Amino acid sequence: AQSVAQPEDQVNVAEGNPLTVKCTYSVSGNPYLFWYVQYPNRGLQFLLKYITGDNLVKGSYGFEAEFNKSQTSFHLKKPSALVSDSALYFCAVKKSYNTDKLIFGTGTRLQVFP
């Protein structure tokens, strides 16, 4: 069965420090991978995606993510966290063919402290 795991319910980091939000997946074939962010009372906002090519992808607001096929991971990173990055982050995956269904992880709450 296809699944996405976000092992940390919450990640706490001090402003200015690097942050990592973890994601691993289990999908057959070559998946398409996405990160979304959700601010309070808002919908899911697209951050970045991995489709093919370079394993390090860059997205909005200085975020980047590294695709690791052997570890089936797609961790979200940012070199220097901002207080305004505090939000709920969702990793999502879909098979590259025959479906548009996104499978989401359970979400990780990022708290950046001043």
Place this chain on the structure above:
Amino acid sequence: EPEVTQTPSHQVTQMGQEVILRCVPISNHLYFYWYRQILGQKVEFLVSFYNNEISEKSEIFDDQFSVERPDGSNFTLKIRSTKLEDSAMYFCASSTGDSNQPQHFGDGTRLSIL
């Protein structure tokens, strides 16, 4: 930047009543989706819609649910006879249809069944 808009933001309905949730997808998008998020749980796919037909649906999307594109701009989700367990946040999304392009989400409708 164009957005997916959803109305209402909050809907309170008595159990057994019909409810219609409305969405206006991004204007040049061709694929439309509904997802739901029960409080504290992960975001779950309900249905995808293309060319006036359902292209894919999950096991959650039973006979109580239906979708429609009544005109050139709106996309609706109808729940025929609501149950307590239908209480959730419902998200509409749209995409261009290119499988490597992200789905763009609205801010959601919070549905509360009493």
